[in-house]
Amino acid sequence: MARKLLLEHDSVPGIETFEVYKKHGGYRSVEKALKKMSPQEVVEEVQKSGLRGRGGAGFPTGMKWSFLAKPEGVPRYLLCNADESEPGTFKDRYLMEKLPHLLIEGMIVSSYALGANLSYIYIRGEYMWILDILEKAIDEAYAKGYLGKNILGSGYDLDLRVAPGGGAYICGEETALIESLEGKRGNPRMKPPFPAVKGLWGCPTVVNNVETLMAVVPIVNDGGDEYAKIGIGKSTGTKLISAGGNLVRPGVYELEMGLSVEEFIYGDDWCRGIANGKKLKACVPGGSSVPILPAHLVTKTAAGETRLMTYESLADGGFASGSMLGSGGFIIFDEDQCIVRNTWNFARFYAHESCGQCSPCREGTGWMEKVLNRLEHGQGNLRDIELLEEINKKIEGNTICPLGDAAAWPVAAAIRHFREEFEWHVSHREESQTRNYGLLKESLVG
Amino acid sequence: MVKVTIDDIQIEVEDGTSILNAARQIGGEVVPPAMCYYSKLPGTGGKCRTCLVEVAAGSEKDPRPMPKLVASCSTPVQDGMIVKNKTSEKVHTNRGAVVEFLLINHPLDCPVCDQAGECHLQDLSFENGGEGTRYEEEKRTFDPIDIGNKIKLHMNRCILCYRCVHVANQLTDKRVHGVLNRGEHTEISTYIEAAVDNDFSGNMIDVCPVGALTDKTFRFKSRVWFLKPMEASCECTKCSGKTVLWMFGNEIYRVTARKDKYGEVEDQDGKAGWICNDCRFEKKDPSKWNIIGPRTINRHSVISQGKYSAARANSQKKIENGDK
Numbered sequence: 001m002a003r004k005l006l007l008e009h010d011s012v013p014g015i016e017t018f019e020v021y022k023k024h025g026g027y028r029s030v031e032k033a034l035k036k037m038s039p040q041e042v043v044e045e046v047q048k049s050g051l052r053g054r055g056g057a058g059f060p061t062g063m064k065w066s067f068l069a070k071p072e073g074v075p076r077y078l079l080c081n082a083d084e085s086e087p088g089t090f091k092d093r094y095l096m097e098k099l100p101h102l103l104i105e106g107m108i109v110s111s112y113a114l115g116a117n118l119s120y121i122y123i124r125g126e127y128m129w130i131l132d133i134l135e136k137a138i139d140e141a142y143a144k145g146y147l148g149k150n151i152l153g154s155g156y157d158l159d160l161r162v163a164p165g166g167g168a169y170i171c172g173e174e175t176a177l178i179e180s181l182e183g184k185r186g187n188p189r190m191k192p193p194f195p196a197v198k199g200l201w202g203c204p205t206v207v208n209n210v211e212t213l214m215a216v217v218p219i220v221n222d223g224g225d226e227y228a229k230i231g232i233g234k235s236t237g238t239k240l241i242s243a244g245g246n247l248v249r250p251g252v253y254e255l256e257m258g259l260s261v262e263e264f265i266y267g268d269d270w271c272r273g274i275a276n277g278k279k280l281k282a283c284v285p286g287g288s289s290v291p292i293l294p295a296h297l298v299t300k301t302a303a304g305e306t307r308l309m310t311y312e313s314l315a316d317g318g319f320a321s322g323s324m325l326g327s328g329g330f331i332i333f334d335e336d337q338c339i340v341r342n343t344w345n346f347a348r349f350y351a352h353e354s355c356g357q358c359s360p361c362r363e364g365t366g367w368m369e370k371v372l373n374r375l376e377h378g379q380g381n382l383r384d385i386e387l388l389e390e391i392n393k394k395i396e397g398n399t400i401c402p403l404g405d406a407a408a409w410p411v412a413a414a415i416r417h418f419r420e421e422f423e424w425h426v427s428h429r430e431e432s433q434t435r436n437y438g439l440l441k442e443s444l445v446g
Numbered sequence: 447m448v449k450v451t452i453d454d455i456q457i458e459v460e461d462g463t464s465i466l467n468a469a470r471q472i473g474g475e476v477v478p479p480a481m482c483y484y485s486k487l488p489g490t491g492g493k494c495r496t497c498l499v500e501v502a503a504g505s506e507k508d509p510r511p512m513p514k515l516v517a518s519c520s521t522p523v524q525d526g527m528i529v530k531n532k533t534s535e536k537v538h539t540n541r542g543a544v545v546e547f548l549l550i551n552h553p554l555d556c557p558v559c560d561q562a563g564e565c566h567l568q569d570l571s572f573e574n575g576g577e578g579t580r581y582e583e584e585k586r587t588f589d590p591i592d593i594g595n596k597i598k599l600h601m602n603r604c605i606l607c608y609r610c611v612h613v614a615n616q617l618t619d620k621r622v623h624g625v626l627n628r629g630e631h632t633e634i635s636t637y638i639e640a641a642v643d644n645d646f647s648g649n650m651i652d653v654c655p656v657g658a659l660t661d662k663t664f665r666f667k668s669r670v671w672f673l674k675p676m677e678a679s680c681e682c683t684k685c686s687g688k689t690v691l692w693m694f695g696n697e698i699y700r701v702t703a704r705k706d707k708y709g710e711v712e713d714q715d716g717k718a719g720w721i722c723n724d725c726r727f728e729k730k731d732p733s734k735w736n737i738i739g740p741r742t743i744n745r746h747s748v749i750s751q752g753k754y755s756a757a758r759a760n761s762q763k764k765i766e767n768g769d770k
Contacts, residue, residue, distance in 0.1 A: 190517070352628075352629060354630070356628045358492070359493070359494050359496075359547045359548050359605065360495055360544060362606065365629065366551075367547075367550060394546070397513075397515065398498060398514075398544070399495070
């Protein structure tokens with residue numbers, strides 16, 4: 001069984017309470033960091049660990065921390081991005097439900113490293129029951145002296161608050177998150193200036209994902225070098241994957257970077273293969289925003305190498321034959337699924353969640369959704385497929401924030417790998433109105 | 447001071463100047479169009495994406511090109527930066543794309559729109575737009591509403607530049623309208639229709655690049671190109687009183703602020719020459735004004751430049767020559 005760093009004790013009953021958590025080695029990193037290390041030393045350990053942001057973009061956390069501006073007399077903020085709303089991703093939800101104290105511990109250590117005295121957990125509006133769990137845990141931590149004034153007699157003060165959002169996907173974008181936290185409409189800001197220079201209330205701010213902040217705990221406990229030993233190359237440590245779709249055993253898994261995709265899908269310790277004995281058709285390895293991979297590119301790269309669960313291996317082949325690790329929302333499609341319908345579903349999500357601030361995304365996502373809707377319901381024509389590709393190219397890279405790209409990539413990849421399916425919807429208008437492409441194909445063959 | 451090259455023309459500008467403002471200092475063809483940026487309203491810009499330009503070299507120190515097109519209105523220049531606007535094929539295609547996006551839900555009702563002839567979207571699509579539309583879907587529509595008793599809002603025509611929101615934030619006592627909803631359902635609106643009523647709200651009409659916000663005292667009275675713009679002034683305690691009267695014979699049809707060639711209000715006495723609602727809506731009697739003389743307006747509009755007749759002559763020639 002693979003090594004676990006975050007989910008080591010997730011099945012212990014009562015782990016969400018302070019006592020049980022402490023008994024299983026909790027809060028060691030706070031004692032170590034606040035008493036024996038300087039903030040700079042903590043940052044250095046994180047840099048050594050090679051930890052990369054777990055929210056989706058995979059930006060090195062140590063580097064992000066080192067960009068934080070430190071002007072005199074200006075407060076700095078650490079924000080935890082718990083606005084997990086990428087379709088297919090549910091790892092942060094599990095982490096926060098089970099291990100609220102691990103998040104608090106990670107945030108204390110990280111806030112200490114960054115010199116923040118007030119930190120926020122920005123949680124999505126749909127996770128209200130987790131808000132209660134977190135607040136209860138925070139109250140416990142205050143009572144035990146791990147939060148508040150003069151933590152453990154170290155002279156370091158930290159206040160931690162939970163702020164719920166209104167349930168908007170766009171508020172997971174860090175500058176939109178900051179706007180929302182300030183009480184404004186969640187529109188992403190123009191960059192530069194980056195949050196590291198001008199973030200929350202104009203002060204230097206770091207925004208990190210839940211899993212990233214939790215990973216800081218084992219890094220401080222065992223040292224960055226020890227953490228960097230796990231994994232391959234620039235993909236270090238463990239990663240939580242929320243596997244969903246047509247799998248025998250979907251769920252949240254913690255794996256060491258470098259596990260092969262084949263092992264992850266079919267292995268007995270992991271997802272145990274495709275449900276109901278069906279065949280694999282396609283896979284979205286990192287949440288709805290990343291390009292979809294057809295079956296022959298899931299376990300092997302285009303060059304014939306084994307595909308691994310790492311940032312690099314999943315991206316191998318670029319957009320032509322690769323995808324991205326993203327946020328770890330691993331979605332499996334079996335042979336019965338219709339890719340056009342799924343692409344339409346994703347497009348509908350992005351059209352709904354676009355903030356409407358910049359023209360290409362506001363108009364383009366809505367347009368794509370309408371064209372895909374038509375195609376899926378047998379009202380499309382071949383020109384529409386070219387049109388979709390065109391709209392895609394025109395959104396990509398021209399928007400304020402990455403939502404435009406995230407909306408464009410899955411559509412582009414679906415057309416690239418499953419063009420014949422789109423064409424079938426055009427040539428079989430009536431059937432595509434009443435029947436699912438995947439199921440139909442099977443019945444034709446069978 | 448930093449040196450920047452835009453479309454092969456070098457200019458020295460102050461540190462922190464945006465690419466767009468550097469281009470405006472050069473003037474002419476190199477200036478990217480701007481639908482949402484308004485130099486007199488801090489905080490505007492970055493939204494419409496029509497001013498995207500290519501940065502071929504980031505700076506003297508780091509001469510790498512920027513991977514994406516950047517919004518020239520909100521990107522500061524660096525020493526040694528090389529920018530391509532008119533000379534970049536990529537900029538040209540993407541600007542066309544933005545025009546297409548802006549027009550898919552736009553009603554294209556120019557024949558009945560009061561803004562026609564001085565509409566920035568009209569100019570933009572004439573210069574960068576395609577010939578037809580590829581949008582087969584139904585356009586999203588809204589009912590026109592009153593925001594205040596002097597301003598009509600046609601949300602269908604709006605391109606969501608947010609300029610009017612900034613006007614309300616920065617010029618009026620309090621903002622009572624704003625942006626509702628998200629995505630393509632985003633709209634400028636107000637919960638209480640009559641609520642917009644304060645001294646400087648009329649400037650929303652002047653900053654609107656399209657015909658979304660129109661002057662109710664002028665609606666459907668005349669096409670703008672039939673009117674004679676006259677510079678005028680009056681004693682006003684609220685504003686500078688320096689305006690343009692749009693007249694037909696001796697009748698004043700409408701009053702606007704004095705605008706420059708980018709459609710922005712000119713500075714009067716050292717500050718932006720916004721005008722108050724009294725001057726704009728109430729003083730339609732010529733005896734209340736000291737009329738200075740004809741206003742030379744910058745003929746940026748496609749109609750005033752005679753581009754339509756030129757284009758018509760061109761296509762006429764093509765037909766005669768049997769070209770396709």
